[in-house]
Amino acid sequence: MNVIQFNEKACERIRGYFDSYLDNELLVETNHEVLRHLSVCPDCTKILEARARVKRAIKSAVEQEKAPALLLESIQGRIRARRRFFDLDLRQWAVAGFIIVMLVAGSVVVSRTVDIFAPVMNAGRDSFELLSAQAQQLMRVGLVDHIHCAIVAGKWKEFLSFEHMKEETSRSALGTEFIGLVPLVKEKLGSNFQIVQGHRCVTNHREYVHIILTGEKGTILSLVITERNGKAFNRTDIAATMLASGVPVYSANEGRLEIAGFETNRYLAYVVSNLDRDGNLKAASSLALPIYDYLHRLEV
Amino acid sequence: MILRRKIEASEFEFEAVAVPHLHDLYRSAVHLVRDRVEAQDLVQNVYLQAWKAFHRFEPGTNCRAWLFKILFNEIRHYRRKWFTSKTIHEGEQSFAETLAYEPPIPEEIRDEDVLAALDEIPVEFREVVLLADVHEFAYKEIAETLNVPVGTVMSRLSRGRRHLRVKLADYAKALGIPEVKQGVQES
Numbered sequence: 001m002n003v004i005q006f007n008e009k010a011c012e013r014i015r016g017y018f019d020s021y022l023d024n025e026l027l028v029e030t031n032h033e034v035l036r037h038l039s040v041c042p043d044c045t046k047i048l049e050a051r052a053r054v055k056r057a058i059k060s061a062v063e064q065e066k067a068p069a070l071l072l073e074s075i076q077g078r079i080r081a082r083r084r085f086f087d088l089d090l091r092q093w094a095v096a097g098f099i100i101v102m103l104v105a106g107s108v109v110v111s112r113t114v115d116i117f118a119p120v121m122n123a124g125r126d127s128f129e130l131l132s133a134q135a136q137q138l139m140r141v142g143l144v145d146h147i148h149c150a151i152v153a154g155k156w157k158e159f160l161s162f163e164h165m166k167e168e169t170s171r172s173a174l175g176t177e178f179i180g181l182v183p184l185v186k187e188k189l190g191s192n193f194q195i196v197q198g199h200r201c202v203t204n205h206r207e208y209v210h211i212i213l214t215g216e217k218g219t220i221l222s223l224v225i226t227e228r229n230g231k232a233f234n235r236t237d238i239a240a241t242m243l244a245s246g247v248p249v250y251s252a253n254e255g256r257l258e259i260a261g262f263e264t265n266r267y268l269a270y271v272v273s274n275l276d277r278d279g280n281l282k283a284a285s286s287l288a289l290p291i292y293d294y295l296h297r298l299e300v
Numbered sequence: 301m302i303l304r305r306k307i308e309a310s311e312f313e314f315e316a317v318a319v320p321h322l323h324d325l326y327r328s329a330v331h332l333v334r335d336r337v338e339a340q341d342l343v344q345n346v347y348l349q350a351w352k353a354f355h356r357f358e359p360g361t362n363c364r365a366w367l368f369k370i371l372f373n374e375i376r377h378y379r380r381k382w383f384t385s386k387t388i389h390e391g392e393q394s395f396a397e398t399l400a401y402e403p404p405i406p407e408e409i410r411d412e413d414v415l416a417a418l419d420e421i422p423v424e425f426r427e428v429v430l431l432a433d434v435h436e437f438a439y440k441e442i443a444e445t446l447n448v449p450v451g452t453v454m455s456r457l458s459r460g461r462r463h464l465r466v467k468l469a470d471y472a473k474a475l476g477i478p479e480v481k482q483g484v485q486e487s
Contacts, residue, residue, distance in 0.1 A: 015402075019458045023432055025439050050405035054465060058418065058433045061411040067326035071340050072319065075347045079311060143312070151320050255313035255359070 010037065011044050018048055022055055072152070138231055139252040139259050142270025145203045146222040146257070150212045156220045160197035172199045177298060178209045178225075184294060185211055185223060188286045193221060221273035221283060225295070233263050244285035247292050251281060260284030264295045314354050317363045318347065324364065325371050328430050332375050334419055342378060346371045365437065369445045372427070403469035417467035425460025432457055 014037045020026045021034050038045050150156045160168075166179055174181070182198050193213035201208050209225040233240075233250045240248035244262070251260045258280035261270045269291055271284035325346060329339035349370050350357075357366060418426060431442045432453075439457075443450045 019461060020439075020454065023439065023457075047402050050402075051461070051465070053407075053409060054405060054414075054461065054468065055433050057409040057411075057414045058429065058464070059436075061414040062327050062331065062418070062430070062434045064411060065323075065327045065330055067322045067343065068340070071326065071343060072322060074340075075319075075322075075344055076315070078344065078348060079314070079351050140312070147316055147319065152322065154323075255316040257316055 011041060014038075014041075014044055015047060018051055021048070022052055072148075135252070138233060138268075139250070139254075139261060139270075141206065141226060141231065141268060142222075142224045142261055142272055143254060143257065143259050145201065145206075145208045145210055145224045145226075146220075146270075146272035148203045149201050149208070149210055150220055150222045155199075155210075156196055156212050156214060158197060160199075162195075165198050168199075172201060174198050174200065174209065181209070181211060181223070181225075181291070181294060184290055185213070185287065188290060189213060189221075189283060192216070193219070193283075215275075219273060219275055221271065221275065221280075223287065223291070224270040224272060225267050225291075227266060228263065228268050231268065233261060233268070242281065242285060244288035247288040249281065249284050249288055251277070251284075253277060262288045262292065264292055264299065266299050267295045269295070310354060313359075314351055317357075317359075318350055318354075318367060321364045321367050322347075324435055325367055327434065328368070328427075329371060329375070331415075331418060331430055332423065332427060333378065338378070342371065342374050345374050349374070362441075364435075365441050365445065368431070368435070368437070372445055403465045404472070405465060405468055406472040409468060413468060413471045414464075417464050417471065420467060421460055421463040425456050425463060428453055428456045429460040429464065433461075 014034055017026060017030060017034050021031065026034065038048065162182055165174055165182060168174070178198070178200075182195060185198075186195055193215040196212045196214055198209070198211040201210050206226055206229075211223040213221045213223075215221065233248070241251040241260070242249050247262050249260050249262050251258070253259065256274055257272060258275055258277050259270055259272050260281055260283075261268060262284070263269065269287075271280060271287060273280050273283065275283065322343070326339060326343050329342045330336055333339055333342065346367060350367055353370075357363065418429065421429070427446065428442055431437045431445065432439075437445070439450050439453050442453045446453070
Protein backbone atom coordinates (compact mmCIF):
# COMPACT_ATOMS: atom_id res chain seq x y z
CA MET A 1 0.00 0.00 0.00
CA ASN A 2 2.75 2.38 0.99
CA VAL A 3 4.65 1.63 -2.23
CA ILE A 4 1.57 2.43 -4.38
CA GLN A 5 1.00 5.70 -2.54
CA PHE A 6 4.62 6.65 -3.15
CA ASN A 7 4.24 5.87 -6.89
CA GLU A 8 1.07 7.88 -7.20
CA LYS A 9 2.74 10.83 -5.56
CA ALA A 10 5.77 10.46 -7.84
CA CYS A 11 3.51 10.36 -10.92
CA GLU A 12 1.56 13.39 -9.74
CA ARG A 13 4.75 15.35 -9.15
CA ILE A 14 6.24 14.38 -12.54
CA ARG A 15 2.99 15.22 -14.38
CA GLY A 16 3.21 18.65 -12.80
CA TYR A 17 6.37 19.18 -14.88
CA PHE A 18 4.81 18.05 -18.17
CA ASP A 19 3.83 21.51 -19.43
CA SER A 20 7.31 22.92 -18.87
CA TYR A 21 8.84 19.71 -20.24
CA LEU A 22 6.89 20.09 -23.51
CA ASP A 23 7.95 23.74 -23.76
CA ASN A 24 11.60 22.92 -23.12
CA GLU A 25 11.57 25.13 -20.04
CA LEU A 26 12.84 22.69 -17.40
CA LEU A 27 16.28 22.81 -15.81
CA VAL A 28 18.57 20.03 -17.04
CA GLU A 29 18.35 18.14 -13.74
CA THR A 30 14.54 18.18 -13.63
CA ASN A 31 14.44 17.20 -17.29
CA HIS A 32 16.53 14.12 -16.48
CA GLU A 33 14.28 13.32 -13.55
CA VAL A 34 11.22 13.40 -15.87
CA LEU A 35 12.99 11.20 -18.43
CA ARG A 36 14.03 8.69 -15.72
CA HIS A 37 10.43 8.47 -14.53
CA LEU A 38 9.05 8.07 -18.06
CA SER A 39 11.42 5.18 -18.71
CA VAL A 40 9.71 3.16 -15.97
CA CYS A 41 6.13 4.54 -16.08
CA PRO A 42 4.03 3.68 -19.17
CA ASP A 43 0.97 5.53 -17.77
CA CYS A 44 2.80 8.84 -17.52
CA THR A 45 4.38 8.25 -20.95
CA LYS A 46 0.92 7.84 -22.49
CA ILE A 47 -0.30 11.00 -20.80
CA LEU A 48 2.71 12.95 -22.01
CA GLU A 49 2.23 11.65 -25.55
CA ALA A 50 -1.42 12.74 -25.50
CA ARG A 51 -0.45 16.21 -24.28
CA ALA A 52 2.23 16.51 -26.96
CA ARG A 53 -0.39 15.46 -29.53
CA VAL A 54 -2.73 18.25 -28.38
CA LYS A 55 0.09 20.80 -28.49
CA ARG A 56 0.97 19.81 -32.07
CA ALA A 57 -2.71 19.79 -33.07
CA ILE A 58 -3.23 23.36 -31.77
CA LYS A 59 -0.24 24.70 -33.72
CA SER A 60 -1.19 22.90 -36.90
CA ALA A 61 -4.89 23.89 -36.74
CA VAL A 62 -4.23 27.58 -36.00
CA GLU A 63 -1.57 27.82 -38.72
CA GLN A 64 -4.11 26.84 -41.38
CA GLU A 65 -5.39 30.41 -41.18
CA LYS A 66 -3.60 32.95 -43.35
CA ALA A 67 -3.90 36.72 -43.43
CA PRO A 68 -5.83 37.88 -46.53
CA ALA A 69 -3.63 39.32 -49.29
CA LEU A 70 -5.64 42.56 -49.14
CA LEU A 71 -4.52 43.13 -45.55
CA LEU A 72 -0.87 43.43 -46.60
CA GLU A 73 -1.78 45.79 -49.45
CA SER A 74 -3.86 47.90 -47.12
CA ILE A 75 -1.03 48.14 -44.55
CA GLN A 76 1.50 49.11 -47.23
CA GLY A 77 -0.93 51.67 -48.63
CA ARG A 78 -1.44 53.31 -45.24
CA ILE A 79 2.28 53.42 -44.52
CA ARG A 80 2.91 55.08 -47.88
CA ALA A 81 0.07 57.52 -47.30
CA ARG A 82 1.79 58.56 -44.06
CA ARG A 83 5.06 59.02 -45.94
CA ARG A 84 3.36 61.21 -48.58
CA PHE A 85 1.93 63.34 -45.80
CA PHE A 86 5.41 63.62 -44.31
CA ASP A 87 6.84 64.55 -47.72
CA LEU A 88 4.42 67.45 -47.89
CA ASP A 89 5.60 68.72 -44.53
CA LEU A 90 9.16 68.33 -45.65
CA ARG A 91 8.58 70.43 -48.76
CA GLN A 92 6.91 73.13 -46.72
CA TRP A 93 9.86 73.13 -44.35
CA ALA A 94 12.25 73.26 -47.30
CA VAL A 95 10.48 76.29 -48.76
CA ALA A 96 10.46 78.08 -45.39
CA GLY A 97 14.12 77.24 -44.83
CA PHE A 98 15.01 78.41 -48.31
CA ILE A 99 13.35 81.80 -47.79
CA ILE A 100 15.09 82.31 -44.46
CA VAL A 101 18.44 81.42 -45.99
CA MET A 102 17.73 83.86 -48.86
CA LEU A 103 16.98 86.65 -46.42
CA VAL A 104 19.82 86.01 -44.04
CA ALA A 105 22.77 84.92 -46.11
CA GLY A 106 22.25 86.20 -49.63
CA SER A 107 22.82 84.63 -53.00
CA VAL A 108 26.22 82.95 -52.38
CA VAL A 109 24.85 80.89 -49.55
CA VAL A 110 21.77 80.15 -51.61
CA SER A 111 23.82 78.58 -54.40
CA ARG A 112 25.46 76.26 -51.82
CA THR A 113 22.05 75.40 -50.42
CA VAL A 114 20.90 74.29 -53.86
CA ASP A 115 23.81 71.84 -53.87
CA ILE A 116 22.33 70.13 -50.84
CA PHE A 117 19.22 69.34 -52.82
CA ALA A 118 21.11 68.06 -55.86
CA PRO A 119 20.68 64.34 -56.52
CA VAL A 120 22.96 62.23 -54.39
CA MET A 121 25.04 60.20 -56.79
CA ASN A 122 25.95 56.72 -55.81
CA ALA A 123 29.70 56.51 -55.96
CA GLY A 124 30.09 52.81 -55.32
CA ARG A 125 28.47 53.05 -51.89
CA ASP A 126 26.17 50.28 -50.92
CA SER A 127 23.38 51.75 -48.88
CA PHE A 128 19.89 52.10 -50.28
CA GLU A 129 19.48 55.57 -48.84
CA LEU A 130 22.34 56.84 -50.99
CA LEU A 131 20.80 55.62 -54.25
CA SER A 132 18.60 57.87 -56.33
CA ALA A 133 14.86 57.28 -56.26
CA GLN A 134 15.09 55.79 -59.77
CA ALA A 135 17.86 53.36 -58.79
CA GLN A 136 16.03 52.42 -55.58
CA GLN A 137 12.91 51.67 -57.55
CA LEU A 138 14.88 49.51 -59.96
CA MET A 139 16.58 47.47 -57.22
CA ARG A 140 13.22 47.17 -55.50
CA VAL A 141 11.77 45.41 -58.56
CA GLY A 142 13.85 42.37 -57.61
CA LEU A 143 13.53 42.81 -53.87
CA VAL A 144 9.71 42.87 -53.66
CA ASP A 145 9.28 39.48 -55.26
CA HIS A 146 11.81 37.90 -52.89
CA ILE A 147 10.09 39.43 -49.86
CA HIS A 148 6.51 38.79 -50.89
CA CYS A 149 6.78 35.44 -52.64
CA ALA A 150 9.76 33.63 -51.08
CA ILE A 151 9.43 34.99 -47.54
CA VAL A 152 5.91 36.26 -46.80
CA ALA A 153 4.04 33.68 -48.86
CA GLY A 154 6.43 31.09 -47.40
CA LYS A 155 7.39 29.56 -50.76
CA TRP A 156 10.90 28.91 -49.41
CA LYS A 157 9.40 26.07 -47.37
CA GLU A 158 7.53 24.44 -50.28
CA PHE A 159 9.89 22.00 -51.92
CA LEU A 160 9.11 20.96 -55.51
CA SER A 161 11.07 18.28 -57.35
CA PHE A 162 12.56 19.00 -60.77
CA GLU A 163 10.16 16.45 -62.31
CA HIS A 164 7.23 18.27 -60.71
CA MET A 165 8.40 21.63 -62.08
CA LYS A 166 8.93 20.07 -65.51
CA GLU A 167 5.49 18.49 -65.68
CA GLU A 168 3.63 21.43 -64.16
CA THR A 169 1.35 23.06 -66.73
CA SER A 170 -0.48 25.72 -64.68
CA ARG A 171 0.12 29.45 -65.05
CA SER A 172 2.79 29.23 -62.36
CA ALA A 173 4.83 26.66 -64.32
CA LEU A 174 8.31 27.65 -65.54
CA GLY A 175 7.40 26.16 -68.91
CA THR A 176 9.74 25.04 -71.67
CA GLU A 177 11.17 28.56 -71.89
CA PHE A 178 12.54 28.75 -68.36
CA ILE A 179 12.75 25.18 -67.01
CA GLY A 180 16.35 25.04 -68.30
CA LEU A 181 17.30 27.64 -65.67
CA VAL A 182 16.88 25.06 -62.91
CA PRO A 183 19.76 22.70 -63.91
CA LEU A 184 21.84 25.76 -64.79
CA VAL A 185 21.38 27.30 -61.34
CA LYS A 186 21.96 23.89 -59.75
CA GLU A 187 25.24 23.52 -61.62
CA LYS A 188 26.46 26.92 -60.46
CA LEU A 189 25.17 27.04 -56.87
CA GLY A 190 24.33 23.40 -56.16
CA SER A 191 27.35 22.77 -53.94
CA ASN A 192 26.25 25.35 -51.34
CA PHE A 193 22.52 25.63 -51.93
CA GLN A 194 19.50 23.44 -52.42
CA ILE A 195 16.91 24.43 -55.03
CA VAL A 196 13.55 24.58 -53.28
CA GLN A 197 11.44 25.44 -56.29
CA GLY A 198 11.09 27.45 -59.48
CA HIS A 199 7.86 29.05 -60.67
CA ARG A 200 6.31 32.06 -62.34
CA CYS A 201 4.52 34.55 -60.13
CA VAL A 202 2.99 38.03 -60.18
CA THR A 203 3.88 40.61 -57.52
CA ASN A 204 2.78 44.24 -57.71
CA HIS A 205 1.33 43.62 -61.20
CA ARG A 206 4.71 42.48 -62.53
CA GLU A 207 5.42 38.97 -63.80
CA TYR A 208 8.47 37.16 -62.50
CA VAL A 209 10.35 33.96 -63.09
CA HIS A 210 11.47 32.99 -59.61
CA ILE A 211 13.87 30.31 -58.41
CA ILE A 212 14.22 29.89 -54.65
CA LEU A 213 17.21 28.26 -52.96
CA THR A 214 18.10 27.63 -49.35
CA GLY A 215 21.53 27.23 -47.82
CA GLU A 216 23.23 26.83 -44.48
CA LYS A 217 22.38 28.98 -41.43
CA GLY A 218 18.91 29.86 -42.66
CA THR A 219 20.00 31.41 -45.95
CA ILE A 220 17.15 32.04 -48.40
CA LEU A 221 18.24 33.13 -51.86
CA SER A 222 16.06 34.11 -54.81
CA LEU A 223 16.96 34.37 -58.47
CA VAL A 224 14.33 36.71 -59.84
CA ILE A 225 13.93 37.48 -63.54
CA THR A 226 11.47 39.91 -65.04
CA GLU A 227 10.99 41.73 -68.33
CA ARG A 228 12.53 45.18 -68.43
CA ASN A 229 9.46 47.07 -69.64
CA GLY A 230 11.59 50.08 -70.45
CA LYS A 231 13.64 49.98 -67.25
CA ALA A 232 17.43 49.73 -67.39
CA PHE A 233 20.29 49.76 -64.91
CA ASN A 234 22.61 51.56 -67.31
CA ARG A 235 20.29 54.57 -67.53
CA THR A 236 20.18 55.17 -63.78
CA ASP A 237 22.80 56.81 -61.62
CA ILE A 238 23.69 53.50 -60.02
CA ALA A 239 27.28 52.41 -60.57
CA ALA A 240 28.07 48.79 -61.41
CA THR A 241 29.74 47.15 -58.44
CA MET A 242 31.65 44.58 -60.44
CA LEU A 243 32.03 42.91 -63.81
CA ALA A 244 31.28 39.19 -63.83
CA SER A 245 32.97 37.84 -66.98
CA GLY A 246 31.99 41.00 -68.82
CA VAL A 247 28.47 41.34 -67.36
CA PRO A 248 28.08 44.45 -65.18
CA VAL A 249 26.52 43.56 -61.79
CA TYR A 250 24.82 46.29 -59.76
CA SER A 251 24.31 45.95 -56.02
CA ALA A 252 22.48 47.49 -53.09
CA ASN A 253 21.38 46.39 -49.67
CA GLU A 254 18.26 46.93 -47.66
CA GLY A 255 18.22 46.01 -43.99
CA ARG A 256 19.59 42.53 -43.84
CA LEU A 257 18.88 41.74 -47.49
CA GLU A 258 21.45 42.03 -50.25
CA ILE A 259 20.41 42.62 -53.85
CA ALA A 260 22.59 42.15 -56.92
CA GLY A 261 21.18 42.85 -60.38
CA PHE A 262 22.21 42.50 -64.00
CA GLU A 263 20.42 42.92 -67.32
CA THR A 264 20.06 41.63 -70.86
CA ASN A 265 18.30 43.26 -73.81
CA ARG A 266 14.91 42.10 -72.62
CA TYR A 267 15.26 41.08 -68.97
CA LEU A 268 16.34 42.29 -65.55
CA ALA A 269 17.74 39.57 -63.29
CA TYR A 270 18.33 39.79 -59.54
CA VAL A 271 19.95 37.67 -56.87
CA VAL A 272 18.43 38.59 -53.49
CA SER A 273 19.42 36.93 -50.22
CA ASN A 274 20.15 37.31 -46.53
CA LEU A 275 23.82 36.46 -47.20
CA ASP A 276 26.41 39.14 -46.49
CA ARG A 277 27.40 41.43 -49.36
CA ASP A 278 30.34 39.35 -50.53
CA GLY A 279 28.39 36.11 -50.33
CA ASN A 280 25.49 37.51 -52.35
CA LEU A 281 27.80 39.07 -54.95
CA LYS A 282 29.70 35.78 -55.25
CA ALA A 283 26.45 33.93 -55.96
CA ALA A 284 25.35 36.64 -58.42
CA SER A 285 28.68 36.71 -60.23
CA SER A 286 28.71 32.94 -60.73
CA LEU A 287 25.19 33.16 -62.20
CA ALA A 288 25.55 36.39 -64.22
CA LEU A 289 27.23 35.07 -67.37
CA PRO A 290 25.38 31.73 -67.76
CA ILE A 291 22.02 33.40 -67.03
CA TYR A 292 22.88 36.23 -69.43
CA ASP A 293 23.68 33.67 -72.15
CA TYR A 294 20.52 31.67 -71.42
CA LEU A 295 18.26 34.73 -71.56
CA HIS A 296 20.08 36.05 -74.61
CA ARG A 297 19.37 32.76 -76.44
CA LEU A 298 15.67 33.18 -75.59
CA GLU A 299 15.72 36.67 -77.05
CA VAL A 300 17.16 35.57 -80.39
CA MET B 301 15.59 64.65 -50.47
CA ILE B 302 18.17 62.81 -48.35
CA LEU B 303 15.69 62.58 -45.50
CA ARG B 304 13.05 61.28 -47.88
CA ARG B 305 15.42 58.56 -49.08
CA LYS B 306 16.14 57.65 -45.48
CA ILE B 307 12.41 57.29 -44.89
CA GLU B 308 12.06 55.13 -47.99
CA ALA B 309 15.04 53.00 -46.98
CA SER B 310 13.63 52.42 -43.50
CA GLU B 311 10.26 51.64 -45.14
CA PHE B 312 11.95 48.80 -47.06
CA GLU B 313 13.69 47.63 -43.91
CA PHE B 314 10.42 47.76 -42.00
CA GLU B 315 8.75 45.64 -44.66
CA ALA B 316 11.62 43.15 -44.61
CA VAL B 317 11.67 42.63 -40.84
CA ALA B 318 8.03 43.20 -39.87
CA VAL B 319 5.93 41.93 -42.78
CA PRO B 320 7.06 38.27 -42.46
CA HIS B 321 5.18 38.14 -39.12
CA LEU B 322 1.88 39.25 -40.63
CA HIS B 323 0.30 35.78 -40.72
CA ASP B 324 1.34 35.01 -37.13
CA LEU B 325 -0.14 38.26 -35.82
CA TYR B 326 -3.33 37.84 -37.81
CA ARG B 327 -3.83 34.24 -36.60
CA SER B 328 -3.50 35.28 -32.98
CA ALA B 329 -5.77 38.29 -33.46
CA VAL B 330 -8.47 36.10 -35.06
CA HIS B 331 -8.54 33.80 -32.03
CA LEU B 332 -8.29 36.58 -29.50
CA VAL B 333 -11.19 38.68 -30.81
CA ARG B 334 -12.97 35.84 -32.67
CA ASP B 335 -13.83 38.14 -35.56
CA ARG B 336 -11.85 38.25 -38.80
CA VAL B 337 -12.79 41.81 -39.72
CA GLU B 338 -11.85 43.12 -36.26
CA ALA B 339 -8.65 41.06 -36.43
CA GLN B 340 -7.68 42.74 -39.71
CA ASP B 341 -8.28 46.20 -38.22
CA LEU B 342 -6.24 45.31 -35.15
CA VAL B 343 -3.31 43.94 -37.15
CA GLN B 344 -3.38 46.99 -39.41
CA ASN B 345 -3.19 49.22 -36.33
CA VAL B 346 -0.32 47.11 -34.98
CA TYR B 347 1.67 47.71 -38.17
CA LEU B 348 0.94 51.44 -38.16
CA GLN B 349 1.99 51.71 -34.50
CA ALA B 350 5.11 49.67 -35.24
CA TRP B 351 5.95 51.82 -38.26
CA LYS B 352 5.60 55.01 -36.20
CA ALA B 353 7.90 53.59 -33.53
CA PHE B 354 10.27 51.83 -35.94
CA HIS B 355 13.09 54.30 -35.25
CA ARG B 356 13.13 52.93 -31.69
CA PHE B 357 13.39 49.32 -32.85
CA GLU B 358 16.93 48.00 -32.50
CA PRO B 359 18.04 45.91 -35.51
CA GLY B 360 18.97 42.41 -34.44
CA THR B 361 16.49 42.29 -31.55
CA ASN B 362 13.38 40.14 -31.71
CA CYS B 363 10.98 41.92 -34.06
CA ARG B 364 8.30 39.23 -33.67
CA ALA B 365 8.20 39.65 -29.87
CA TRP B 366 8.06 43.44 -30.29
CA LEU B 367 5.11 43.20 -32.72
CA PHE B 368 3.23 40.79 -30.42
CA LYS B 369 3.68 43.18 -27.52
CA ILE B 370 2.09 45.92 -29.63
CA LEU B 371 -0.69 43.50 -30.65
CA PHE B 372 -1.57 42.69 -27.04
CA ASN B 373 -1.60 46.40 -26.14
CA GLU B 374 -3.99 46.99 -29.05
CA ILE B 375 -6.16 44.08 -27.92
CA ARG B 376 -6.32 45.38 -24.35
CA HIS B 377 -7.37 48.75 -25.74
CA TYR B 378 -9.98 47.05 -27.96
CA ARG B 379 -11.43 45.07 -25.03
CA ARG B 380 -11.62 48.13 -22.80
CA LYS B 381 -13.52 49.87 -25.57
CA TRP B 382 -16.02 47.16 -26.36
CA PHE B 383 -16.31 44.81 -23.43
CA THR B 384 -16.31 44.68 -19.71
CA SER B 385 -14.51 41.39 -20.06
CA LYS B 386 -14.92 38.81 -17.38
CA THR B 387 -11.50 38.20 -15.94
CA ILE B 388 -10.51 34.90 -14.49
CA HIS B 389 -9.32 35.16 -10.93
CA GLU B 390 -6.19 33.13 -10.44
CA GLY B 391 -7.58 31.39 -7.38
CA GLU B 392 -10.87 30.45 -9.07
CA GLN B 393 -11.02 26.86 -10.23
CA SER B 394 -13.63 25.28 -12.41
CA PHE B 395 -15.07 21.85 -11.81
CA ALA B 396 -13.11 20.36 -14.72
CA GLU B 397 -9.86 21.58 -13.27
CA THR B 398 -10.37 20.04 -9.88
CA LEU B 399 -11.02 16.59 -11.32
CA ALA B 400 -8.17 14.28 -10.52
CA TYR B 401 -8.49 12.35 -13.77
CA GLU B 402 -6.68 12.83 -17.05
CA PRO B 403 -9.20 13.37 -19.86
CA PRO B 404 -8.77 10.74 -22.62
CA ILE B 405 -7.48 12.34 -25.83
CA PRO B 406 -8.34 10.67 -29.18
CA GLU B 407 -5.48 9.52 -31.44
CA GLU B 408 -6.71 11.70 -34.31
CA ILE B 409 -7.58 15.24 -33.32
CA ARG B 410 -9.64 17.16 -35.88
CA ASP B 411 -8.66 20.76 -36.69
CA GLU B 412 -12.22 22.02 -36.27
CA ASP B 413 -12.43 20.50 -32.79
CA VAL B 414 -9.17 22.08 -31.68
CA LEU B 415 -10.21 25.48 -33.02
CA ALA B 416 -13.64 25.26 -31.40
CA ALA B 417 -12.12 24.20 -28.08
CA LEU B 418 -9.54 26.98 -28.25
CA ASP B 419 -12.17 29.64 -28.90
CA GLU B 420 -14.26 28.41 -25.96
CA ILE B 421 -11.63 28.62 -23.24
CA PRO B 422 -11.31 31.87 -21.24
CA VAL B 423 -9.32 34.50 -23.12
CA GLU B 424 -6.62 34.79 -20.41
CA PHE B 425 -5.81 31.12 -20.97
CA ARG B 426 -6.26 31.31 -24.74
CA GLU B 427 -3.62 34.02 -25.10
CA VAL B 428 -0.90 32.05 -23.28
CA VAL B 429 -1.79 28.85 -25.17
CA LEU B 430 -1.49 30.74 -28.48
CA LEU B 431 1.83 32.32 -27.52
CA ALA B 432 3.34 29.07 -26.20
CA ASP B 433 1.88 26.38 -28.46
CA VAL B 434 1.42 28.19 -31.76
CA HIS B 435 4.14 30.83 -31.70
CA GLU B 436 6.51 28.92 -29.41
CA PHE B 437 7.60 31.91 -27.35
CA ALA B 438 9.65 31.23 -24.19
CA TYR B 439 7.81 31.76 -20.88
CA LYS B 440 9.95 34.83 -20.19
CA GLU B 441 8.94 36.39 -23.52
CA ILE B 442 5.26 35.60 -22.87
CA ALA B 443 5.54 37.21 -19.43
CA GLU B 444 7.01 40.35 -21.00
CA THR B 445 4.42 40.42 -23.78
CA LEU B 446 1.48 40.11 -21.37
CA ASN B 447 3.12 42.10 -18.60
CA VAL B 448 2.57 39.40 -15.96
CA PRO B 449 5.00 37.32 -13.85
CA VAL B 450 6.42 34.07 -15.30
CA GLY B 451 4.59 32.10 -12.57
CA THR B 452 1.27 33.47 -13.83
CA VAL B 453 2.17 32.42 -17.39
CA MET B 454 2.90 28.90 -16.17
CA SER B 455 -0.30 28.53 -14.17
CA ARG B 456 -2.48 30.00 -16.97
CA LEU B 457 -0.83 27.73 -19.52
CA SER B 458 -1.32 24.64 -17.39
CA ARG B 459 -4.97 25.49 -16.74
CA GLY B 460 -5.61 26.54 -20.33
CA ARG B 461 -4.23 23.28 -21.68
CA ARG B 462 -6.29 21.29 -19.16
CA HIS B 463 -9.44 23.14 -20.28
CA LEU B 464 -8.58 22.23 -23.87
CA ARG B 465 -8.01 18.55 -23.05
CA VAL B 466 -11.31 18.34 -21.22
CA LYS B 467 -13.14 19.92 -24.17
CA LEU B 468 -11.39 17.71 -26.73
CA ALA B 469 -12.27 14.62 -24.69
CA ASP B 470 -15.88 15.82 -24.50
CA TYR B 471 -16.06 16.31 -28.29
CA ALA B 472 -14.53 12.88 -28.91
CA LYS B 473 -17.05 11.32 -26.53
CA ALA B 474 -19.94 13.15 -28.20
CA LEU B 475 -18.78 11.97 -31.62
CA GLY B 476 -18.26 8.42 -30.40
CA ILE B 477 -14.52 8.46 -31.18
CA PRO B 478 -12.96 5.56 -29.25
CA GLU B 479 -11.04 6.60 -26.18
CA VAL B 480 -7.39 5.83 -25.76
CA LYS B 481 -6.95 4.26 -22.37
CA GLN B 482 -4.49 6.21 -20.35
CA GLY B 483 -3.59 7.74 -17.09
CA VAL B 484 -5.33 5.36 -14.73
CA GLN B 485 -2.99 4.16 -12.05
CA GLU B 486 -3.66 0.58 -11.34
CA SER B 487 -3.46 -0.39 -7.77
